[in-house]
Amino acid sequence: MSFITRGFSGRSRERDPRLPPGQTKVDDWPVLSAGPTPKVDPEVWSFTVTTETGAQTHWSWDELRALGLEDIETDIHCVTHWSKLAMTWRGVPLDKILAGIPTHAGYAMAHSYGGYTTNVPLPELLNGQSWVAFEADGTPLEPEHGGPARLLVPHLYFWKSAKWVNGLTLMDSNDPGFWEQSGYSLHGDPWKEERYW
Amino acid sequence: MGHVDGNAIAGSLAEIFPFDVTAAVGRCAHCGSTGMIGDAMVYFAATGTIVRCANCDEVLAVLVETPSRIWLSLSGVRGLTLPT
Numbered sequence: 683m684s685f686i687t688r689g690f691s692g693r694s695r696e697r698d699p700r701l702p703p704g705q706t707k708v709d710d711w712p713v714l715s716a717g718p719t720p721k722v723d724p725e726v727w728s729f730t731v732t733t734e735t736g737a738q739t740h741w742s743w744d745e746l747r748a749l750g751l752e753d754i755e756t757d758i759h760c761v762t763h764w765s766k767l768a769m770t771w772r773g774v775p776l777d778k779i780l781a782g783i784p785t786h787a788g789y790a791m792a793h794s795y796g797g798y799t800t801n802v803p804l805p806e807l808l809n810g811q812s813w814v815a816f817e818a819d820g821t822p823l824e825p826e827h828g829g830p831a832r833l834l835v836p837h838l839y840f841w842k843s844a845k846w847v848n849g850l851t852l853m854d855s856n857d858p859g860f861w862e863q864s865g866y867s868l869h870g871d872p873w874k875e876e877r878y879w
Numbered sequence: 880m881g882h883v884d885g886n887a888i889a890g891s892l893a894e895i896f897p898f899d900v901t902a903a904v905g906r907c908a909h910c911g912s913t914g915m916i917g918d919a920m921v922y923f924a925a926t927g928t929i930v931r932c933a934n935c936d937e938v939l940a941v942l943v944e945t946p947s948r949i950w951l952s953l954s955g956v957r958g959l960t961l962p963t
Contacts, residue, residue, distance in 0.1 A: 841926060879948075
């Protein structure tokens with residue numbers, strides 16, 4: 683006979699299987715900022731892809747959105763141990779942005795208004811794995827959450843989903859971005875807890 | 880998120896340097912202006928601490944404390960000077 687009971691609540695203590703190791707579910711959306719919040723007017727917003735040869739392709743706000751918006755439901759995982767589950771997003775997949783751009787690069791550096799950068803292997807931006815997102819949970823992205831547009835790479839820690847994104851530079855080598863130069867993982871897979879070097 | 884002045888990182892930097900870095904004068908590698916680190920702008924993000932130039936907003940230094948080590952980048956500082 684056991685003298686230890688689990689109490690009377692009857693509530694499951696099982697961990698949500700959508701949470702990677704070391705993560706805690708939150709219902710709000712914490713804001714992490716490394717500097718002043720850029721205020722970017724969609725009228726002047728632009729997105730530029732620069733290939734490893736230096737060739738550039740530019741899109742305006744309307745041109746990029748005209749490539750085709752998709753609705754996404756996904757979980758996001760911040761390296762600072764919070765996860766927000768089942769968020770809805772709207773954005774243009776990188777597949778459509780990079781289609782037709784000739785490249786042999788293996789990596790990409792995302793660039794943002796304000797100077798932030800982060801590196802991602804190029805294959806992990808393709809095949810429905812990343813978007814330039816304009817809306818979250820049914821509303822346009824607020825500036826503190828990276829609006830008017832941020833990168834969305836939900837299968838990696840959320841610092842890879844660069845706020846205020848304005849372009850990608852395609853690279854032959856896996857050069858480190860802003861946080862990656864200061865100890866954070868070059869890759870950042872939350873299921874492997876790739877937080878630091 | 881707002882910022883505080885550079886004196887807010889005196890404690891963390893004291894673990895690295897044997898002198899008071901906030902009293903040191905640095906030259907910004909971006910705009911060339913000079914000023915005391917203690918007068919720079921400090922942003923505390925959960926991922927790390929960012930020190931920005933009070934004149935041009937560009938990044939002077941990044942400090943990240945992981946469970947196993949401390950990372951300090953001074954890529955935006957072109958030299959530090961302090962009285963002997």
